[in-house]
Amino acid sequence: MVSNLELANIIFPDVKETLEDLERRYPSRNLKEGAEVTRFAPSPTGFLHTGSLFTSLICRKVATQSGGVFYVRLEDTDTKREIQGSGEQLLSQLKVFDIVPDEGYLGNEEKGEYAPYTQSKRADIYRVAIKYLLEQGRAYPCFCSQSELDEIRSKQEKMKLIPGYYGQFAKCRFLTNDERASRILAGEPFVIRFKSTGNHIRKIKVNDLVHGTFEIAQNDQDIVIYKSDGLPTYHFAHCVDDHFMRTTTVIRGEEWISSLPIHIELFEAMGWKAPRYAHLPVIMKLDEKGNKRKLSKRLDSEAAVSYFLEDGYPAEALIMYLMTIANSNFEEWIFAHKFEHMEEFEFSFSKMSLEGALFDIGKLNFFAREILAKKNKQEIFDMAYNYAKKYNPELKELIEKDPHFFAEIMNIEREKENPRKDYEKFGNLPELIGFFYKENYDQADVSSLPFNEKFSKEVIKEVLTALRDELSLDNDEQSWFANMKEIGIKLGFAANNKEFKANPEAFKGSIGDVAEILRISLTTKKNSPNLYYVMKVLGKEECDRRINKILSI
RNA sequence: GGCCCUAUGGAGAAGCGGCUUAACUCAUUGCCCUCUCAAGGCAACAUUCACGGGUUCGAAUCCCGUUAGGGUCACCA
Numbered sequence: 001m002v003s004n005l006e007l008a009n010i011i012f013p014d015v016k017e018t019l020e021d022l023e024r025r026y027p028s029r030n031l032k033e034g035a036e037v038t039r040f041a042p043s044p045t046g047f048l049h050t051g052s053l054f055t056s057l058i059c060r061k062v063a064t065q066s067g068g069v070f071y072v073r074l075e076d077t078d079t080k081r082e083i084q085g086s087g088e089q090l091l092s093q094l095k096v097f098d099i100v101p102d103e104g105y106l107g108n109e110e111k112g113e114y115a116p117y118t119q120s121k122r123a124d125i126y127r128v129a130i131k132y133l134l135e136q137g138r139a140y141p142c143f144c145s146q147s148e149l150d151e152i153r154s155k156q157e158k159m160k161l162i163p164g165y166y167g168q169f170a171k172c173r174f175l176t177n178d179e180r181a182s183r184i185l186a187g188e189p190f191v192i193r194f195k196s197t198g199n200h201i202r203k204i205k206v207n208d209l210v211h212g213t214f215e216i217a218q219n220d221q222d223i224v225i226y227k228s229d230g231l232p233t234y235h236f237a238h239c240v241d242d243h244f245m246r247t248t249t250v251i252r253g254e255e256w257i258s259s260l261p262i263h264i265e266l267f268e269a270m271g272w273k274a275p276r277y278a279h280l281p282v283i284m285k286l287d288e289k290g291n292k293r294k295l296s297k298r299l300d301s302e303a304a305v306s307y308f309l310e311d312g313y314p315a316e317a318l319i320m321y322l323m324t325i326a327n328s329n330f331e332e333w334i335f336a337h338k339f340e341h342m343e344e345f346e347f348s349f350s351k352m353s354l355e356g357a358l359f360d361i362g363k364l365n366f367f368a369r370e371i372l373a374k375k376n377k378q379e380i381f382d383m384a385y386n387y388a389k390k391y392n393p394e395l396k397e398l399i400e401k402d403p404h405f406f407a408e409i410m411n412i413e414r415e416k417e418n419p420r421k422d423y424e425k426f427g428n429l430p431e432l433i434g435f436f437y438k439e440n441y442d443q444a445d446v447s448s449l450p451f452n453e454k455f456s457k458e459v460i461k462e463v464l465t466a467l468r469d470e471l472s473l474d475n476d477e478q479s480w481f482a483n484m485k486e487i488g489i490k491l492g493f494a495a496n497n498k499e500f501k502a503n504p505e506a507f508k509g510s511i512g513d514v515a516e517i518l519r520i521s522l523t524t525k526k527n528s529p530n531l532y533y534v535m536k537v538l539g540k541e542e543c544d545r546r547i548n549k550i551l552s553i
Numbered sequence: 554g555g556c557c558c559u560a561u562g563g564a565g566a567a568g569c570g571g572c573u574u575a576a577c578u579c580a581u582u583g584c585c586c587u588c589u590c591a592a593g594g595c596a597a598c599a600u601u602c603a604c605g606g607g608u609u610c611g612a613a614u615c616c617c618g619u620u621a622g623g624g625u626c627a628c629c630a
Contacts, residue, residue: 043630078629146628162555163626191628200556216557227628234630258557258625281559282624292622324578328566331578353566355559356623363565363579373592413591422591481588497587515588527590 002177008134010181011141011192015127019270022128026114026244035068037248039104040094041238043075044087048305050295050359051253051283052090053097054322058280059251060099061323061347068248071104073241074118077231087118093305097315114245119237126232129240129270130192130225138269139225141180141190142172166196170222192226194236198265206260209249209278209349219261235259239266242275251278254356278349283325284356295359302359312387312426317368323347324367325357339370368424377411384410387426394430398437405537409436412533420529435523436537441546444524447553451520452513459508461551463517466491468547473540477532488514521550 002010029037038059042052056072063070072094074087091107094100103112110117133139142165144152149165156163173195175183184190198218207213225236232240242250257279267274284292285300295303302308308318323330323342333345375383381403388395399406410433413420423429434440451460466487473480485495492508494500500510519531522543528534535543 041630045630075630081629142628149627160554193628211558214557217555221626224628229628231628233628237630253624254558255624256630260557279558284623294623324565328578331565332567335578353559357565360564360579366579369591418592420591484588510588512588519589525589529590531588 002181004137004177005135007141007177007181008131010184011134012127012131015124015131017124017128019128019132022125022244026246029069029246031069032067034066035248036062036066037069037071037246038063038251039071039073039242039245039247040101041073041075041241041252042087042090043078043081044090045078045081045083046086046297048090048093049297050303050305050322053094053099053305053318054283054325055251055253055280056094056099057097057319057322058278058326058347060101062249062251063102064343065347069102071112071114071117071245072101072106073245074105075234075237076118076120077227077234077237079120079229079231093309096309097305097319117245119241120231122237122241123230125244126226126237126240130232130236133194133225133269134192136269138195139192140173140175140195140222141184142170142193142222142224143175143183143188143190144172162200164221165193166220166222173222189228191224191228193222194225194266194269196220196222196265198261204261204264206264207276208257209276210281210352211257211279211354216257216261219265221262223262225266235262235266239263239270239272243267243270243272247275249276249278251280254279254282281352281354281356283359285359292356292358294356300359302361308364310391310427312384312391312429313364313368313424314371314383317364317371317424320367320371321360321364324363325353327351328353339367339374365424369421372423373414373419373421376415377407380410380414381407384426384429392427392430395426398430398433401437405436408537409433412529412537422529435525435528436534438542441524442549446524446550449520449524449550450526451517452509455509455513455517460517463488463491463514464521464547464551467514467518468544468551473532473535473543477530480532484514484518485511522546 029035031037040052040056040059042048060070062068072091076082076087087105088107091101091105103114104110104117116122130139144165148171152165152169152171153163156169170193172180172193196219198220200217200220202218203215204218205213206216223235224233226232231237238250241247260277260279264274282294285295285302287293287299297303305318309315320330320334320339320342323334323345327345327347329351330342330345330347334342337344372380372383384395384406385399385403388399423432435444455463467484470487471480471483475483488511489495491514493514494503494507494510497510497512500507515531516526519528519534520526522528522531522534522538538546
């Protein structure tokens with residue numbers, strides 16, 4: 001008769017350590033009362049997801065405001081789906097958003113007392129825990145093949161029973177230890193399953209920081225905890241790692257709620273206290289049929305954080321927007337704090353909405369405009385240039401052609417009480433400011449400019465000639481405008497719109513028309529920033545050159 | 554389909570039994586300002602809180618049911 005202990009030794013002959021050894025190696029953290037230890041545990045299977053950024057933002061916030069620790073653990077137990085280099089990428093993207101872990105997997109190194117923080121390097125630790133479960137009779141080797149599993153499943157479907165490996169269906173549960181031992185010794189492949197003692201008829205009360213207390217059926221599935229490749233599954237790795245890394249609060253997406261009973265039973269079986277849980281609502285999007293669905297990396301460009309980076313959104317704006325989703329009172333707070341430093345905002349799980357918010361790009365744009373408007377000349381230049389160097393060659397070229405000129409463009413109506421708020425990102429900058437550049441202007445077709453049709457070519461030329469010869473840029477904006485008015489009046493335009501409307505026959509148009517003719521000639525567009533500043537940035541010479549070009553056609 | 558979660562306007566939401574003829578923010582629309590635009594200022598935008606029932610003198614708020622949406626049911630996390 002092979003005992004549990006003997007079986008455990010047959011399966012893991014090399015494992016000499018015990019749980020007690022691990023307890024000593026990874027002792028409780030010495031933190032002040034109330035300090036939270038949180039973690040972000042991504043798997044290296046792709047780029048940073050917007051939902052993951054959301055989760056890690058909350059993790060960072062909770063740890064920081066409680067005086068605790070935030071660490072990153074790489075969950076790379078799925079070797080098939082792993083994408084090389086994505087772990088480093090994840091960390092560097094988090095850093096762009098100023099989310100920097102205190103310890104853990106940092107991309108190129110690991111830092112901290114609870115190392116290793118990469119699951120594939122923790123295989124020995126999991127084996128110690130699994131060996132313990134084997135000894136306790138709470139785990140057993142399973143030799144079922146995929147086809148046997150499929151067979152069980154279809155049988156269950158036919159009988160309209162809950163699918164899975166449990167109860168009477170858990171064939172390998174009923175093997176004797178002798179049989180197990182001989183099959184293992186014979187080299188048969190196997191996985192190790194957890195032996196559940198639960199019953200799904202019975203309910204357990206669970207407590208969640210965002211959802212409160214609710215009831216859920218006990219777990220009764222004999223889930224796989226040790227895969228045939230020698231690595232644990234998520235459920236078991238979560239239990240072991242969060243115990244030995246001394247996580248106090250597990251913050252993760254709502255999709256994990258349904259596996260909570262498994263985790264709770266696992267912690268019980270190990271004789272450990274489970275951490276607190278906070279299951280965050282998932283960020284959603286409306287699909288073409290009008291249904292909500294989880295932001296999908298494959299379907300939605302907004303699902304990848306890189307999308308915002310590539311488009312040149314300020315990182316702060318995304319963070320603020322996400323914080324708004326997390327705690328809607330943040331909005332009021334950040335308004336009161338003039339969109340500056342959100343560090344002092346007190347995040348609270350209880351104020352979190354329970355429903356998944358629809359991602360609202362319009363609101364992101366709003367925050368982005370506010371943030372960009374706050375930047376001074378140097379800051380906006382640096383941000384734009386850093387962005388351009390990394391993501392936008394076209395903009396990079398424009399900036400490098402004449403950095404000073406670019407800075408002046410970006411500085412139009414900027415450093416003042418009510419700055420212009422017309423940029424939300426840098427991605428569309430070439431398109432927005434292209435007309436400032438000689439080369440771009442000269443490429444435009446000046447023969448089809450959108451002048452008001454009520455003006456003949458002659459009138460337009462008359463206006464432009466007068467403006468070229470008489471409009472001075474040497475004075476302040478007020479005198480410049482007065483100057484333009486004088487010129488307009490002399491040519492038969494009304495000094496303001498009211499006057500013109502009162503007596504339209506008496507005038508060729510109003511001063512607005514004069515400005516429009518100038519604006520279109522100089523920018524090729526009907527809309528532009530304040531004309532005075534546009535002209536200042538272009539310089540008198542270039543303005544005249546552009547006017548002359550129009551006059552010559 | 555089973556189980557779990559959720560349900561206030563176009564979007565995010567406040568609201569915690571009477572102070573609510575439902576805050577605030579974004580979006581939208583209109584007006585004002587103005588050389589155009591962006592901004593800014595001022596308005597408008599849910600007679601009602603998914604629906605049905607109940608409890609109560611009184612319900613968006615508590616209870617029950619229904620409906621709808623989401624999540625989950627892997628040797629993936």
